[in-house]
Amino acid sequence: MQPELTTRRQLFDYLEEQMNASYRQVLGSSRLDYESNYLKTYLLELDADAMGARGLSAEALRDLFTVPPTRSHGEVRPTVRETDEAGFLTVEWGTSPPLLLYVDAVTDERSRFIITHTLSDAAATDSVLGRIVNRKAHVDQTWFWPAFLEETQSYGDFRGMGVHYDRRRFERAAGVADPDDHFAMQLSGGRVTREVYSFLRDHDEIGPRTVVDKVKLKYWADRNQAGEFALEDIYLSGKFTARGTSFASHMDLVTRSIARYAETVDRLEAEHRIRYVPTEGGGVEVAGSPVYFVLAPGGEIQDVAAFCQVVFDGHRPFRLWGVPRELPGETQALQVDATDLHTGASLYFEIYPDAIAMYLYEGACGNTVLRFYANLQHTIGRRATMERDNGARIA
Numbered sequence: 001m002q003p004e005l006t007t008r009r010q011l012f013d014y015l016e017e018q019m020n021a022s023y024r025q026v027l028g029s030s031r032l033d034y035e036s037n038y039l040k041t042y043l044l045e046l047d048a049d050a051m052g053a054r055g056l057s058a059e060a061l062r063d064l065f066t067v068p069p070t071r072s073h074g075e076v077r078p079t080v081r082e083t084d085e086a087g088f089l090t091v092e093w094g095t096s097p098p099l100l101l102y103v104d105a106v107t108d109e110r111s112r113f114i115i116t117h118t119l120s121d122a123a124a125t126d127s128v129l130g131r132i133v134n135r136k137a138h139v140d141q142t143w144f145w146p147a148f149l150e151e152t153q154s155y156g157d158f159r160g161m162g163v164h165y166d167r168r169r170f171e172r173a174a175g176v177a178d179p180d181d182h183f184a185m186q187l188s189g190g191r192v193t194r195e196v197y198s199f200l201r202d203h204d205e206i207g208p209r210t211v212v213d214k215v216k217l218k219y220w221a222d223r224n225q226a227g228e229f230a231l232e233d234i235y236l237s238g239k240f241t242a243r244g245t246s247f248a249s250h251m252d253l254v255t256r257s258i259a260r261y262a263e264t265v266d267r268l269e270a271e272h273r274i275r276y277v278p279t280e281g282g283g284v285e286v287a288g289s290p291v292y293f294v295l296a297p298g299g300e301i302q303d304v305a306a307f308c309q310v311v312f313d314g315h316r317p318f319r320l321w322g323v324p325r326e327l328p329g330e331t332q333a334l335q336v337d338a339t340d341l342h343t344g345a346s347l348y349f350e351i352y353p354d355a356i357a358m359y360l361y362e363g364a365c366g367n368t369v370l371r372f373y374a375n376l377q378h379t380i381g382r383r384a385t386m387e388r389d390n391g392a393r394i395a
Helices: 008-029 048-054 058-064 122-135 146-153 168-173 191-202 247-272 304-311 366-379
Strands: 039-046 079-082 088-093 099-105 113-118 139-141 157-166 182-188 212-219 230-235 239-244 275-278 284-287 291-294 320-326 334-340 346-351 355-360 385-387
Touching (some): 008 039, 008 099, 008 247, 039 122, 039 247, 058 079, 058 088, 099 122, 113 247, 122 139, 139 366, 146 157, 146 212, 146 247, 157 191, 157 366, 182 191, 212 247, 239 247, 247 355, 304 320, 304 334, 304 346, 320 346, 355 366
Antiparallel strands (some): 039 113, 039 139, 039 239, 079 088, 088 099, 099 113, 157 182, 157 212, 212 230, 230 239, 275 284, 291 355, 291 385, 334 346, 346 355
């Protein structure tokens, strides 16, 4: 039974104890018992405007974390409890097994990103949060694209990675009878494992399909404190699993990652939302520019119509809905007025075999751009790039 925790200090001390216990258990037996679970930290991105004046109140979180019904499961409403500190609450679902989540706003009650911790069953927690993110508006996961994951891994010592690429949905939509263009692998280890990954990444045919969706590292908040570390697995979805001797090191890596990610989201919105800006002469001018996704030679879209059928069907992972139509003057391109099912904002796309232009209208979310980019790489290929209109890389 987990203790009642009413302050962040109590929570941090308790989670460090559990990190230590998991680390010692694995160290002693090379496995983690079924009853014991790693610390999991999930990052969620909220549409703060939609939260309204309630901010991150217990009432707002109860609505936010109510699990939508499915054909086989009914709606599950959680119990939300406030603690002695603002922005720190607990969320508990009476499922089987029961799930308990500690929710912490990063900066204040209206923070766009929130940190959640749990020691509950990993598969059950993944399922519940997945149902919430995939079936509700105004909440999304973060999308750690491959280069972001690899840069994060460089902050510590390499311990392995996972790769995942799957183009089969596009093949099915194009009428391929037996689609098989997919590649996945888990790699663990140090220097030799890194060399294996480098070989795969640089291979002409395998390289575009070697798309990182998880990194493993050993991380110190202060390398001078060699005994204070966290062993981390970090996923595409913004999920961290941790064991080790230092919760402070774990949190240092989490908050460092959020800061980098949030900076990219904010920059995308500031520089690329299309909007009208008043001029000194009393007129208006258009500000903002589209985001371009450039597909490397050999990684082009083979069937633009099939691509649009998959991407704009309203389902995960893209969560975009729209109806493609012809683009005047083009025979191999389509245009789509789309709706982002995360915020309800409007987007406009022009899709060519070798490039995609994405226009963000007022209210569009930078996180949507990163969702599109990450999933584009995992389905079309790692060498797809995200660029400004002058050809400069965005991320």
